[in-house]
Every structure is written in C-alpha cells, then in structure tokens.
Amino acid sequence: MNIGVYGLGRFGTFWAKELAKHNCGRIFGYSRHKKENIEGIKQVDEQTFLQECDIIYICVAISSFETVIKSIKDKLKKGTIIVDTCSVKVYPSKIMRENLPDGVFSIASHPMFGPDSGKNGVKGLPLVIFPISCPKDIYNNILENFKSWQLEILEMSPDSHDREAAWSQGITHFVGRVLDELALQPTELATTGYRRLMSIVEQTCNDPIQLFHDLQKYNPYAKQMRMGLKGALDYVMQDLVSQED
Known part of the structure; x- marks a missing residue:
C-alpha cells in the first residue's frame, strides 16, 4: 500500500x-x-x-x-x-x-x-x-x-464535529490568541492556574496564524461561539461595574 x-x-x-x-x-x-x-x-x-x-x-x-x-x-x-x-x-x-x-x-x-x-x-x-x-x-x-x-x-458527522469543535478547539485557540496579545510573562507568583493559561498560549500560538484565521472563518459555528464569549465577557464586566456604584 x-x-x-x-x-x-x-x-x-x-x-x-x-x-x-x-x-x-x-x-x-x-x-x-x-x-x-x-x-x-x-x-x-x-x-x-x-x-x-x-x-x-x-x-x-x-x-x-x-x-x-x-x-x-x-x-x-x-x-x-x-x-x-x-x-x-x-x-x-x-x-x-x-x-x-x-x-x-x-x-x-x-x-x-x-x-x-x-x-x-x-x-x-x-x-x-x-x-x-x-x-x-x-x-x-x-x-x-x-x-x-x-x-x-x-x-x-461533519456537522456534529464543527458544532462541538467551535466550543472546544475554536474557543481554545481564540482565548490563546487573546492572552498572547496581553504579552503575559512568567512570574514567581504564578499559580497553577496561571501556568495553565500560559500553556494554552504556548500550545495555540506555536501553530501558524493562518490556522487560527481558518478555524474562525470556515467553522460555521465559530461566529456563534465568539458572540457567546463576547456576551459572557460583557456580562462579567458589567457585573464588576455595578459593584463600583
């Protein structure tokens, strides 16, 4: 073969x-x-x-x-x-x-x-x-x-895959790229959670940026994921603002 x-x-x-x-x-x-x-x-x-x-x-x-x-x-x-x-x-x-x-x-x-x-x-x-x-x-x-x-x-099936992948692989790559934009650095105060976040950046950003763009463009459920993520972020930010009043 x-x-x-x-x-x-x-x-x-x-x-x-x-x-x-x-x-x-x-x-x-x-x-x-x-x-x-x-x-x-x-x-x-x-x-x-x-x-x-x-x-x-x-x-x-x-x-x-x-x-x-x-x-x-x-x-x-x-x-x-x-x-x-x-x-x-x-x-x-x-x-x-x-x-x-x-x-x-x-x-x-x-x-x-x-x-x-x-x-x-x-x-x-x-x-x-x-x-x-x-x-x-x-x-x-x-x-x-x-x-x-x-x-x-x-x-x-392809549709089932893309529906699930948008909220697993897709969101992981999205969050990894966002965290990378923050230019986070190692620190002596790093908790286990912080080190895990850093590992997400390393894992996702080792791949070409083209993969990130393609994951977001060609998965029909990726936009829904991004809107959900934005909505969740807006909610948490607004909750914090309300605590300042």
Whole structure:
C-alpha cells in the first residue's frame, strides 16, 4: 500500500512521520517547496505522487483545500482514497463531495493532535473520522488501522464535529490568541492556574496564524461561539461595574 501526504508543512511532516512509524506502507510526500530529507518519507514530484499513491492525506491549510482538490481531481487514478485532515469538517467534506470524480473515494478526518500534543506519542489521543463517499470495506480497513495506533476513535458527522469543535478547539485557540496579545510573562507568583493559561498560549500560538484565521472563518459555528464569549465577557464586566456604584 502506497500512502501519500500532500503538503509537508508543520503538521504534514508530523503526520507523515506518524504514518511511517506505524508501518502503514510506503510513505510518499509532496510539497510545492521541497523539504529537507524526512526519514522514512520518499519525496516525489506531484505527477508521480498522484499516480503512485493509493491513499492520499491532504495536509494543507483549510483556506488552500479547495484550490488543491480542484487542481488534482482530474489527475487522480480510479480507486484513490482522499482523506482530508482539516480542523473543520463541513467545509472540506462539501468540497470533496462536489469535486472528486466518480471512482475516487473520500473520507473526512481530524487528528485532534499535532507536533506539540503528539510529541511524546499519540496513544490515547482523539481522531475524528467519517466516510463521505467511500465503500464500507475500504473505510473499515482504514478505521482498523487507526485503532491499531491505540487512538481514541470518534466517528462523528461533519456537522456534529464543527458544532462541538467551535466550543472546544475554536474557543481554545481564540482565548490563546487573546492572552498572547496581553504579552503575559512568567512570574514567581504564578499559580497553577496561571501556568495553565500560559500553556494554552504556548500550545495555540506555536501553530501558524493562518490556522487560527481558518478555524474562525470556515467553522460555521465559530461566529456563534465568539458572540457567546463576547456576551459572557460583557456580562462579567458589567457585573464588576455595578459593584463600583
């Protein structure tokens, strides 16, 4: 089995290494800008990549996903399985459903971890997965492979994922960026709670700012989350003002 990772950015490189580590097959990588040698990954040109790979994980920015799918859709061989790894699910699922030709299968996935949270191993970490257009036997084979990694597998529809993710991942990244704007510094007076806040900043702000923007733009429930957060902040601020009177 030939497995491909399209996009060798920070997450794509991490994901390719995990696929190689778990002996998923021959691992191919493609990136517009050739990367330094990655152990266990064979980097090839796009044409070779698309013809050789049986399963292709698309690991590009959410905002680039549609462009990539439209650019490769007519070059894919019949039977290819396309798996997105975006942090939102409704948007890429719609793009795959509307653009991939007959005979090319699609699965939505979201590994809810990355280079930081998975640096000590991925055992027990959550992965969301859902078939978009894929025969049951093929989907089940991929599902069983991920189970062998000892991941926490969550089969969830794209809409359910985005609804929950807006109030978990989305709000975490939002709060992390807000705290980063405050330029908080370590202090000898740091409580456990403060150190946890600092860890949120570190975890979220290590990712490209593009990920933050895309999480807020392409999750249909993110605006509702932001309005809820603003309303809660306004309420607490007003409560404090009332205590001053």
